[in-house]
Amino acid sequence: MNTVFLVSCVKQKRDGPSPAKLLYTSDWFHKARTYVDASGTWWFILSAEYRLLEPERHFAPYKKTLNRMSISELLQRRTWANKVINQLDAALPSADRIVMLAGVRYREFLIDYMLTRARTVEVPRQGFGIGQQLRWLKSANGQA
Numbered sequence: 001m002n003t004v005f006l007v008s009c010v011k012q013k014r015d016g017p018s019p020a021k022l023l024y025t026s027d028w029f030h031k032a033r034t035y036v037d038a039s040g041t042w043w044f045i046l047s048a049e050y051r052l053l054e055p056e057r058h059f060a061p062y063k064k065t066l067n068r069m070s071i072s073e074l075l076q077r078r079t080w081a082n083k084v085i086n087q088l089d090a091a092l093p094s095a096d097r098i099v100m101l102a103g104v105r106y107r108e109f110l111i112d113y114m115l116t117r118a119r120t121v122e123v124p125r126q127g128f129g130i131g132q133q134l135r136w137l138k139s140a141n142g143q144a
Contacts, residue, residue: 004093007102
C-alpha cells in the first residue's frame with residue numbers, strides 16, 4: 001500500500017535556517033519524524049508559515065501558528081488550506097493511504113481534499129491529548 005504522511009509543524013524550532021525535518025525540535029515532532037522516517041514513504045510537513053514543506057528543503061524559523069487563530073480568522077485558515085491544496089496538487093504522489101499527524105486546525109479544511117486523493121485518510125489517535133499521542137508514538141517507534 002502506497003502511503004503518504006502529513007505532519008504538522010510545532011512551536012519549538014531551531015534558532016536558524018535548517019532542513020524542515022530538523023527545524024522543529026519538540027519531543028512530539030521528533031517522535032513523529034522517527035515514525036514516518038521508519039515507514040520509508042513520502043512525507044511532508046504542514047507549516048503555518050510556509051504551508052507544505054519537503055523535509056529536506058531548508059527554511060528559516062518563524063512564530064506563526066494556526067492553533068492560535070480564532071474563529072474570526074477562519075478565512076485565513078481557509079486561505080492557508082487552499083494554498084496547501086495547490087501545493088499538494090503539484091507535489092503529492094499517487095497514494096492509497098494518507099496519514100495525517102496533525103491537529104484539527106491543520107487538517108480541518110484539508111480532509112475533504114485528501115479523500116479525493118486517496119482511498120483511505122487516517123488521523124491516528126484523533127482526539128487524544130499530547131501526552132497520549134507521545135505515548136503512542138513512543139510505542140510505535142519501539143521505545144519502551
